[in-house]
Amino acid sequence: MSLKHSDEFKRDAVRIALTSGLTRRQVASDLSIGLSTLGKWIASISDEAKVPAHDADFLRENERLRKENRILREEREILKKAGNILRGSKAVRFQFITDYRGFLSRSRICLLMGVTDRGLRAWKRRPPSLRQRRDLILLAHIREQHRLCLGSYGRPRMTEELKALGLQVGQRRVGRLMRQNNITVVRTRKFKRTTDSNHTFNITPNLLKQDFSTSATNQKWAGDITYVWTREGWVYLAVILDLYSRRVIGWAISDRLKQDLALRALNMALALRKPPPGCIQHTDRGSQYCAHDYQKLLRQHKLVPSMSGKGNCFDNSAVESFFKSLKAELVWRRRWQTRRDVEVAIFEYINGFYNPRRRHSTLGWKSPVAFEKKAA
Secondary structure, X not given: OOHHHOHHHHHHHHHHHHHOOOOHHHHHHHHOOOHHHHHHHHHHOOHHHHOOHHHHHHHHHHHHHHHHHHHHHHHHHHXXXXXXXXXXXXXXXXXXXXHOOOOOOHHHHHHHHOOOHHHHHHHHHOOOOHHHHHHHHHHHHHHHHHHHOOOOOOHHHHHHHHHHOOOOOOHHHHHHHHHHOOOOXXXXXXXXXXXXXXXXXOOOOOOOXXXXXXXXXXXXXXXXXXXXXXXXXXXXXXXXXEOOOOEEEEEEEEOOOOHHHHHHHHHHHHHHHOOOOOOEEXXXXXXXXXXXXXXXXXXXXXXXXXXXXXXXXXXHHHHHHHHHHHHHHOHHHOOEOOHHHHHHHHHHHHHHHHOOOOOEHHHOOEOHHHHHHHHO
């Protein structure tokens, strides 16, 4: 008999087929023997000859350790993904177990989630409670409002939005549903200096002194300039807000940080509001606002100029707050290709969301437009 068909070769072939984890077809192909021949060898060799006793013990221990390691890795991944779920109610954990499609047994996953298998079976048989059905309805509204508000509303504003729809709900319940369903607000921050106070123009006194309260429209305005990066370069945005309602009443966009940018925003505000004499126009002390043409336009319409202290962003915090909202809710969520894309998006944000829809805590959770209508 050749070496290929020796007893030792047969035992080795059988041992490989039974312990390697490969299919019989793969083993037969690797050893250059027929599949049926390998099957006959496996059937003809006794159990004692297939795997020696010491090899069998080793293989069983190795398989046990592999299985245990696989289970531990799976449990670790589950615990990483289910952090909020473990802090949630039993119903949330039961739903997670029901949706689980891994290889862990149901009893094992129940132990990991801190519930019992008996409780899981009872939960499956139990019809949804009235509160659970109402939570599902409320969650559908939360998802819809989250989409409409550009994903910018946290628990307080979301609660006020739902109350405006006629839903009687508290912040704790809204916060729980948002947390359990991973409905979150993500904010980031970047910085670029836009204020150039190293100039020879005159500086006017700070008339507001961080008092942004007013009793009617067109008493106090505030303006500032910010920036947006695109693949074409920087885009600069100048805005003017009416501090009574925080409404954006004038804005302009340019690829250059020149005084005509601030002038165009002011001209829009003047055309829209036609303010009475004595309206305070507050800005920082940047060269765009201190320039002769800008100050001349203020005098022509009898607006009173006011400027922040040097390097004090709190003196113009109302506009800074608007810029923070604009960037967190729009700008930082995309990579902007062209300046035109930014201009269109900002137009839609101001006129389609911020002025008519966005709720402000300082306005009693009303939007700027709604607040002005109520006052009128």
